[in-house]
Amino acid sequence: MERAKPPGPVWPAGAGTGTVAVLLAVPAVPDSPGWLRRASVLVTGEPLAPAHAVVLALALLLVARGILLRRRAALAGVLALIGLGLVAVLAGDDAPWRGPLLAAVLVALWLRRADYPVRPHPARVRTAAVVGGALIVGTALGAVLVGGVAVGSVGRDLASGLGATGAHIEGADWLPGVLATLGGAGLLALVLTLLAPDPAPAPGDDAERRRVALLVAHSGSDTLAPFALRRDKSYVFSPDGRAAIGYRVLFGIAAAGGDPVGDPASHRAAIAAFLELCRTSGWRPAVLGARPELVPAWDGLRAIGVGDEVLLRPAGFALTGRRMRNVRQAVQRSVNAGVTTEVLAERDLSPGLRGKLLDVARSSLGGAAERGFSMNLDELLTGRHPGTVVAVAYDRAGEPVGFQRYARAGNALSLDAMRRRPGGPNGVNERLIAETLAYAADRGLDVVSLNFAAFRTLLETEDRNPLERAGYRAIHLLDPWIAVESLFLFNRKFRPDYQPRCVLFRAWTDLVPVAAALLALEFGRTRPGHVAPVPEPEPAGRLGHL
Template structure:
């Protein structure tokens, strides 16, 4: 067992300490409402002023709530969460004695403080980007808002306040009461005094709680790619984009990129919640993939993020596996080889009939590079694509570009289908896969169009592929494709049949089986795709992050709008990529249609494997 695994299994590990902090937080919160606290508080009042037990009870309850909130950040190894937990558990040790001589709870908090201090070395994760600015805003505006609320409360509930109390007295009482300090207002009864102290202390604790929650709130990632970084990625795609059919999607606007020290490879990812979610294989020279993966893992470890990859190929999964991550087969990608594709034969009868029927109805299809389309045509396609979309948001992350018709994507291909009246009824949008292949980004058709429109566009695309310089085409991704294929075979075992039955049931709510059928009828080559994760315990978090990234789990519209405004205000520019050589930063070379690639000289001291100089059979 490695030292890191031993650490994760010990009582001082972030995982176990987060559970203990959660337990202590719940205990502190529930002890406030214990039946015997009133009797014990009476004994304390004989030794300390009357306001102390009430303020201590409020403070202990607030600390309990904050410790519960901190437990999640502690699990990620956050240094800031550790500092707060140490301070609060030490303070709770005293408060439990002041509020009612709660010796057991006090000893529990003291033990937690000692355990946290002994585990200091395990909590080194830095704060998430931009969280410091948000905390400063809360700490600046929070007391003002809480003071205003306290003043309004004191001005409304005047029962028990001595005569002659002024507005200034109430304002100072509200401000000082947030800190638990008595103010200038005089009360005519102990009940009114205690009610005021406790209520204002609750407001002060609320400000602290909000600040803690904001401080521990996960960010959306370090920053989107800068222009310099985008140029580096484009240069890597020009040389090595042929390796992975998903490589071009690394330029998706919401993604970030982290580079190997030599600048010859990069991992494209997005931080979703507390998960650093990469997609596809690393971009660039495969010999530099381990260094890029290492840089990505180091960043995730530094910020306490959970690393995962969605949709990498077998080659990429092998690289991630060597980096110490676990791998799970997720499904298969359908790839059509132009030279082998034909509508002839019995196996293609269904596709052939659909194409013939649609053609007889007057539907025609055309294939054009985006850079050759007129602006008004692009505008019309954008409108139609949005109108035909299922749902209110654009789905996709690992296998979708998220934009259409931009000048930077001029080499993309648009396939359109028009009916006999000249109306647009379907479209395919494909991005470059190296210099001699295409990868499907978008597939849409009108709800009023008949069956066969998609088949006609695919058949036309394959027919026109030689003119476009494409030798193969990557179509849709089929989740758990092997389950459907194996479950249909004669003699399939009970486990695979049960698994297939569950997927068929799930297909009622998501297009799982139908997507598999839509691809299988073309008899493509199936290339496996994988999910990469750190430990099985991370799978629920990773699955949630993947569903969020792919827009299957979507926040309300008002919250998405607020998030966009926050990113526009807080957005930071990225730093230059360290160690990137001048050759990697140069503009992409002119597109070539040949299958040969020039050999590149390795960067001294960075690469341990020979660089590839041709396309090999290990592509999939």
């Protein structure tokens, strides 16, 4: 499936609309040049009151932005204004020479209407109808209260909708100004509502999640695939149903968590479906955790490397040798402290053990809520996510002092949660990782994915330029709160392989909202999703049997 490309550029229409908006605002600019005022009158017919000029100019600038964003509502607004201008010409209230020009622009925009695929969402239309109705009623009431409505050219007709002016009302000189302010605010709210991107969709339902769980189990799925099963994510599928993308929408940014899940042969089709959905919904696409080798499939999105995923190979892992001395010593300390371990399926946890492990999790986080998006699951220890296993560490008394949860992705395990009771024996985390690697090797699994090493190349190199030195210093100073450097040093002890990961976004102008959305998703509280009443069954079939 190839992404349907827009048939043509829209910047000429956007630039023209923006120019008209600027000319509308001229009466509000004191001591503006005479030629500029004459150009403004060519647009409005007669000079507008400064307050009306400002509001109408702001509204039209918003419409110009909507044109550039390919909003169908913005196109409709421009066509309506041109139509009003033609009516004024036909009624003899305007310069006759404008008629052919306006008609030509109207026909040209109508023929290119396919360039504007983003239709207003029904919820936005309903809200706009309420705002518009209130604006009309308020304007009519204001006209009655003040005593008259201004009439005249198209420019004055538009201005009268912002607040009528008329007969003097003794003791109520403030009323026309208040009505004009409320009318202007209502008009801007109406335009903003109609041009807003679609609201965030509901999270995927149980049927979609079962489909995604089967795709996660496919041998070609990435190590981040299990995190698509978070219950706060929505889904878009490739046309053949053999690949999917889990995403969330925040601040108008549709953020995908990693590469598509499922059959690699259908990844490009899933990406095309996701980008098309973004295009028609008015969302700006972004990806957190994309692999560089798949970046070309994302249809020109820009990429910034943000770090590396830490990968261990169970078949070749051993605690012997000088390179593994630190890990070996940490594991031995846990053995000397009497720590014992076991690895079991999360859904096989007894209620008593589950409660004790949740207490370990709460004490480990200091009461903070579970957070994450791209490399974290939700519903810790509920057993509702298929394929999750838990490695548990017990002290001499048989009480749990730490645990790690791993999710199954194809022929790999991915670390989701690493929790250790404060004050517990040293070496517990290293011991649990070693035990999980042995568990994976016994089952023929190829990879165990650990934590994410943010800014690894910056932390690893010693030859830094001045800007890199400043960045490293900031990371070092902030480490007590963000734990980036300490997590890197912990991971490095295992001598892992690294899988680079990127953030993808559409344009540099999107960088700030994309960063805000991704940070909010990673560190904000988890949005509650639909919770299944019972654990979901393990994926029983293979993708070829769909």
